[in-house]
Amino acid sequence: MAREEGALGRYRWYRSRESRIAYLFLLPAIVIFLLFTAFPFFHSLYLSFHKWSILTPNKPFVGLGNYRALFANADFWNAVKNTLVYTLGVIPGTTACSLGIALLLWKGIKGRNVLRTIYFLPVITSLVVVAIVWSRIFDAQYGLMNQLLDLVGIHGPAWLYKPGWAMAAVIFTSIWKNAGFYAVIFLAGLHGIPDMYYECAKLDGANSIQQFFHITMPLLRRLTALVVVMLTLNSFKVFTLVDVMTGGGPMRSTETWVNYLYRQGFQSLRMGYASAVAWVLFFVILLITLFQMKYIGGKRDAIGQ
Amino acid sequence: MPSVSDNARVFRKSVGLTLRYVVLIIGAAIVAFPFLWMIFTSFKEPADIFSRTFRLFPREWNFSNYASVFEFIPFASMYLNSVIVAMVITISQLFTSALAGYAFARLKFPGREVLFYAFLATMMLPEQVRIIPSFLLLKQMHLIDTHWALILPWMAGPFAVFFMRQSFMDIPQSLFDAARIDGAGNGRILFRIVIPLTRNIFLTLGIFTFMWSWNMYLWPLVMTHSMSMRTLPVGLSMFQNQMGTNWAALMAASVMAITPIVVAFFLAQRKFMEGITLTGIKS
Numbered sequence: 001m002a003r004e005e006g007a008l009g010r011y012r013w014y015r016s017r018e019s020r021i022a023y024l025f026l027l028p029a030i031v032i033f034l035l036f037t038a039f040p041f042f043h044s045l046y047l048s049f050h051k052w053s054i055l056t057p058n059k060p061f062v063g064l065g066n067y068r069a070l071f072a073n074a075d076f077w078n079a080v081k082n083t084l085v086y087t088l089g090v091i092p093g094t095t096a097c098s099l100g101i102a103l104l105l106w107k108g109i110k111g112r113n114v115l116r117t118i119y120f121l122p123v124i125t126s127l128v129v130v131a132i133v134w135s136r137i138f139d140a141q142y143g144l145m146n147q148l149l150d151l152v153g154i155h156g157p158a159w160l161y162k163p164g165w166a167m168a169a170v171i172f173t174s175i176w177k178n179a180g181f182y183a184v185i186f187l188a189g190l191h192g193i194p195d196m197y198y199e200c201a202k203l204d205g206a207n208s209i210q211q212f213f214h215i216t217m218p219l220l221r222r223l224t225a226l227v228v229v230m231l232t233l234n235s236f237k238v239f240t241l242v243d244v245m246t247g248g249g250p251m252r253s254t255e256t257w258v259n260y261l262y263r264q265g266f267q268s269l270r271m272g273y274a275s276a277v278a279w280v281l282f283f284v285i286l287l288i289t290l291f292q293m294k295y296i297g298g299k300r301d302a303i304g305q
Numbered sequence: 306m307p308s309v310s311d312n313a314r315v316f317r318k319s320v321g322l323t324l325r326y327v328v329l330i331i332g333a334a335i336v337a338f339p340f341l342w343m344i345f346t347s348f349k350e351p352a353d354i355f356s357r358t359f360r361l362f363p364r365e366w367n368f369s370n371y372a373s374v375f376e377f378i379p380f381a382s383m384y385l386n387s388v389i390v391a392m393v394i395t396i397s398q399l400f401t402s403a404l405a406g407y408a409f410a411r412l413k414f415p416g417r418e419v420l421f422y423a424f425l426a427t428m429m430l431p432e433q434v435r436i437i438p439s440f441l442l443l444k445q446m447h448l449i450d451t452h453w454a455l456i457l458p459w460m461a462g463p464f465a466v467f468f469m470r471q472s473f474m475d476i477p478q479s480l481f482d483a484a485r486i487d488g489a490g491n492g493r494i495l496f497r498i499v500i501p502l503t504r505n506i507f508l509t510l511g512i513f514t515f516m517w518s519w520n521m522y523l524w525p526l527v528m529t530h531s532m533s534m535r536t537l538p539v540g541l542s543m544f545q546n547q548m549g550t551n552w553a554a555l556m557a558a559s560v561m562a563i564t565p566i567v568v569a570f571f572l573a574q575r576k577f578m579e580g581i582t583l584t585g586i587k588s
Binding site for chain 1: 322329333335354355401407409413420424430431433436438457466542552556559562567574578
């Protein structure tokens with residue numbers, strides 16, 4: 001009896017000591033998360049129900065007023081529309097380029113590593129530098145793009161100063177920057193396919209085109225779906241590229257959701273209204289993420305590791 | 306002797322392969338050309354840049370563009386800001402997430418599951434949603450326009466915690482049992498056994514975190530305002546707005562801004578690719 005009690009006591013002592021150490025180890029991370037994730041999460045919800053310019057001390061409660069104003073605002077819908085245009089341009093372009101690079105690089109190419117390194121360079125390059133360099137390349141008169149087009153007799157537009165063309169230039173730059181990243185993901189997926197499948201297909205007399213449609217494509221479908229979701233999430237949060245290349249112009253034709261948020265929050269100082277903009281964005285992102293978790297699963301599953 | 310159909314197949318195969326090389330090389334040229342253009346433009350004279358006809362190489366090599374960057378903007382202090390911010394964020398994220406990851410992977414305590422899933426859930430909250438309240442909080446703490454405003458919120462990251470936990474869980478239990486029998490405490494086990502065993506993970510995660518923080522834009526744009534507190538990306542963007550017509554200096558600054566990461570990339574390519582593919586989901 002006494003021995004049992006002693007053992008139990010020691011066990012409890014050990015467990016509580018272990019717990020104390022665990023909480024101690026977690027403390028730094030928890031403090032940072034409470035301050036800069038949990039608190040901002042609720043605070044921004046709170047702010048979105050208030051009207052507040054940061055300069056004035058009073059912060060009247062307006063209920064859903066900000067949300068109502070938001071949904072009635074043409075500039076907001078313009079930003080949503082531009083975000084969708086950007087997303088719809090970036091998804092097919094980036095998916096096609098990255099899948100193409102991965103499939104071409106995959107097997108039997110000499111110098112594969114050198115090519116892969118080159119394709120990966122834009123990925124590690126600072127986005128701001130990419131945006132700065134490409135805005136010069138898209139310069140109407142002295143930019144590389146139009147000078148090259150001139151060589152083949154095409155007179156290029158003033159890319160960044162014409163609505164429509166500006167968004168096209170931003171989308172193009174985004175594809176250029178990110179294709180290598182998704183290509184590496186696709187390559188990882190392709191290397192996950194067992195060679196056995198192809199050997200069996202060869203024995204059955206399938207040619208390489210048949211092999212592609214009957215083995216490679218079905219196995220890559222999940223990974224492709226995941227890439228599309230990642231591209232969607234990243235596209236909805238696009239800011240830097242637009243801010244540096246066009247500043248949202250010309251005539252707000254490239255102003256995206258986050259650019260609009262930034263303008264409202266930090267230039268017009270409408271903190272409450274901008275918080276509502278952020279919360280609607282968060283809601284959309286949450287829906288996409290939940291959709292991904294339900295129907296596609298994580299990246300590790302998709303790559304098959 | 307090969308039959309006609311064999312010949313046809315060999316021919317088709319070699320045409321296919323040639324075509325693949327051609328497409329790949331054209332693609333690589335499209336990727337590489339802007340870099341070359343940036344580098345060569347950074348050495349050009351204004352008259353050379355603003356000419357209507359295309360010319361890749363400078364007529365005369367002008368090295369003074371690089372020096373002029375330092376006259377237009379406090380480039381050195383921007384560089385230093387970027388280095389400080391990226392280094393401190395990287396080291397502290399590795400530290401906090403190693404501790405937290407160890408607790409989640411190897412210690413039993415009440416609320417472990419709940420806490421872990423709470424951490425995971427925070428990954429879904431984009432910085433764009435947190436930025437306004439974080440700005441207000443940092444303002445209250447009088448930290449706006451200091452390094453702390455850029456560092457403090459990023460000293461721990463849910464992804465890093467998740468990543469560490471996963472890799473610590475893969476270590477065989479027998480190692481821990483042996484260490485405990487030898488009388489090692491948790492701190493000792495973490496720093497003497499677990500971290501040395503998983504140093505590859507640390508390197509991968511470290512590279513990724515460093516690169517991510519080196520390239521941060523929206524956060525430092527909001528949290529700093531004096532020119533000398535700006536990090537490189539924001540500083541470059543400001544430089545573009547003010548001195549947008551001085552392409553040579555702008556390109557020279559760009560070249561200098563990307564050099565450390567590019568050099569590091571060539572030194573540790575494999576780690577970079579691993580880091581980006583494994584941790585890419587964060588961004």
